[in-house]
Amino acid sequence: QVQLVESGGGLVQPGGSLRLSCAASGTIFSIRTMGWHRQAPGKERELVASITSDGRTNYADSVKGRFTVSRDNGKNTAYLQMNNLEPEDTAVYYCNADIKSYVRDYIVWYGYWGRGTQVTVSS
Numbered sequence: 521q522v523q524l525v526e527s528g529g530g531l532v533q534p535g536g537s538l539r540l541s542c543a544a545s546g547t548i549f550s551i552r553t554m555g556w557h558r559q560a561p562g563k564e565r566e567l568v569a570s571i572t573s574d575g576r577t578n579y580a581d582s583v584k585g586r587f588t589v590s591r592d593n594g595k596n597t598a599y600l601q602m603n604n605l606e607p608e609d610t611a612v613y614y615c616n617a618d619i620k621s622y623v624r625d626y627i628v629w630y631g632y633w634g635r636g637t638q639v640t641v642s643s
Contacts, residue, residue: 521546521547522544522545522546522547522548522619522621522630522632523544523545523546523632523634524542524543524544524615524616524617524632524633524634525542525543525545525634525635526540526541526542526613526614526615526634526635526636526637527540527541527543527637528540528541528637529613529637529638529639530638530639530640531640531642532605532639532640532641533641533642533643534605534606534607534641534642534643535604535605536605536641537601537602537603537604537605538602538605538639539599539600539601539602540556540599540600540602540613540615540637540639541597541598541599542554542556542597542598542599542600542615542617542634543595543596543597544596544597544617544619544632545596546621547621547622548596548619548620548621549620549621549627550573550619550620551573551593551596551617551618551619551620552572552573552617552618552619552620552629553570553571553572553573553617553618554570554571554589554591554598554615554616554617554618555567555568555569555570555571555615555616555617556568556569556570556589556598556600556613556614556615557613557614557615557616558609558611558612558613558614558639559611559612559614559636560608560610560611560612563611565614566580567580568580568583568587568600568613569583569587569588569589569600570589571589571590571591571598573593575591577589582608583602583609586602586603586604586605587600587601587602587603588600588601588603589601598615598617600613602639605639605641606641607641607642608641609639609641610639610640610641610642611639612636612637612638612639613636613637613638613639614633614634614635614636615633615634616631616632616633616634617631617632618630618631619631619632
């Protein structure tokens with residue numbers, strides 16, 4: 521069974537940095553796009569950044585120039601380097617990925633989500 525596990529969240533002061541990781545495990549044949557989303561209290565979940573299997577990236581306007589998404593295809597892992605963090609970046613950060621794997625004995629593409637990691641930016 522495929523799982524996505526995020527790590528690297530925590531409490532940081534404004535202007536600080538954090539690096540999030542998202543590791544996919546299980547019987548995986550291929551991974552297409554991997555993405556990072558976030559959800560702040562009282563707000564809808566929003567896309568922060570995504571990266572395709574060949575390295576094309578996409579960012580929300582609010583994080584351009586501060587966040588960098590990357591991945592290691594050999595490790596089935598995505599990363600989100602977050603610099604110059606602001607209090608407005610406080611949220612639960614979720615990883616998602618389009619993964620080709622077994623689902624009920626069939627090999628299919630399916631979108632998986634991690635359980636999230638809390639990022640709090642506060643002085």
